Amino acid sequence: MYNEILPNLYMIKTGKPSCTSYLILGDKMNVLVDSGINQNFETLKKDIEKIGLTIDQLNLVINTHEHADHFGANRFLQETVPIITHRYAATKIISADDEVLLCRAHGHDPTGYHVNLWLENMNVIDLGDWFLKIFHTPGHTSGSISIYEPRKRVLISGDTVFAEGTISDISSSGSYGEYVNSLARLNTMKIDLLLPGHGRISTNVEEDIRKAIDNAKRKHEEFLNERKIKNF
Ligand SMILES: [Zn+2]
Numbered sequence: 001m002y003n004e005i006l007p008n009l010y011m012i013k014t015g016k017p018s019c020t021s022y023l024i025l026g027d028k029m030n031v032l033v034d035s036g037i038n039q040n041f042e043t044l045k046k047d048i049e050k051i052g053l054t055i056d057q058l059n060l061v062i063n064t065h066e067h068a069d070h071f072g073a074n075r076f077l078q079e080t081v082p083i084i085t086h087r088y089a090a091t092k093i094i095s096a097d098d099e100v101l102l103c104r105a106h107g108h109d110p111t112g113y114h115v116n117l118w119l120e121n122m123n124v125i126d127l128g129d130w131f132l133k134i135f136h137t138p139g140h141t142s143g144s145i146s147i148y149e150p151r152k153r154v155l156i157s158g159d160t161v162f163a164e165g166t167i168s169d170i171s172s173s174g175s176y177g178e179y180v181n182s183l184a185r186l187n188t189m190k191i192d193l194l195l196p197g198h199g200r201i202s203t204n205v206e207e208d209i210r211k212a213i214d215n216a217k218r219k220h221e222e223f224l225n226e227r228k229i230k231n232f
Contacts, residue, residue, distance in 0.1 A: 002047045005193070005201065006152065008129075012047045014040035017106070019070045019197040022156055023051060026127025029059040032081075033147060033156050034197060038072035038108045045076075056080060060125070062132075064158025064197060065144040066092040066173070068106040071113070078114055084125075086136055087118035089143025092173065100141065100173045119145065137186065139179025139216070140168040146186060153192040155205065161186065163194065163202035165211025167219070176220035183213045 002012045008025040018036035021044060030053060036044055045055055058081045063071040066089035074083050085093065092100045096110040103110035121136035130149055137146045140159045147156040159168040160182060167183075170176055191205040202208050 002051060005195065006154070009154070010051055011195065011201070012036075012044060014043040014047065017069055018072075019067075019159075020195075020199075022195055023048060023053070024127060024130050024132075025051075025053070026130045028126070028128035030057055031060045031062060031125070031127060031130075031132070032058050032077075033062050034064055034070045034158070035061055035073035035077055037069050037106055038075055038103075039106075041073040041076045044073055060084060062119075062125070062145075062147065063089060063093075064147070064156065064160075065089050065141045066097075066100055067141065067159065067171070068101050068103040068108070068110075070158065070197060072103065072106060072108065074113055078116075082116040083114065084117040084119055085115055086134075086143040086145045087120065088136075088138070088173070089141065089145075090115040090118045092143065100171060135182075135185065137182035138175065139170070139182045140174050141171045142173040142175075142178075144174075144182070146182075148189060148191070150190075153190050154195060155186065155189070155191045155193070156195045157186075158197045161194065161209055161212045162196040162199045163204075163208060165208045165213075165215055166199070167212050167215045170223075176216060176223065179216045180213060180220070183209055183216060187213065 010023040022033040063085040098110040125132040194202040
């Protein structure tokens with residue numbers, strides 16, 4: 001299932017537990033953000049074709065982080081399309097670090113994936129009419145990125161922040177401190193449209209991020225209190 005959210009920006013949902021994928025058809029490049037789970041590749045491919053593109057016409061796949069529900073279908077794309085992700089995500093993916101990746105939990109082998117380009121904070125990907133700024137936003141995982149289009153005021157947030165300020169769990173490569181800091185950085189940006197990796201999109205972004213910061217702080221407190229009780 002897909003929707004055109006803005007001209008040349010498509011949201012593709014292939015079904016749970018896969019993440020939401022986003023397809024941007026730029027003047028100069030076509031980019032898929034997150035390929036979703038391994039098992040849903042055929043559905044993803046069909047949706048991309050319905051939008052009017054073949055898999056061969058994809059120029060880049062960007063993964064928002066190192067979880068199998070976001071990069072699993074790279075297996076079917078990586079021989080023809082360059083794969084890019086943050087370097088902390090890349091290190092886990094290429095070394096099949098399944099404690100973080102959770103491929104086996106999604107029913108497949110974690111080995112055999114590769115990454116062509118390792119991103120750093122503030123890298124830019126210029127698609128012509130779309131200008132994607134990469135923000136390293138660790139917290140949910142160490143390699144989480146958010147992708148910001150400053151002229152269109154759009155943020156693709158992966159699992160860092162969802163509509164209503166819902167936040168993710170802290171995975172085994174994540175940190176509450178980094179999570180709060182990443183959200184505080186996102187809170188300084190002008191964002192009109194939030195496109196998260198799961199759930200619905202949001203146009204109430206400032207409030208969502210404010211709520212997300214409160215949620216992250218509260219969850220951190222709860223986590224510390226649980227620890228205290230356990231260690232007592
Ligand atoms: Zn995740």
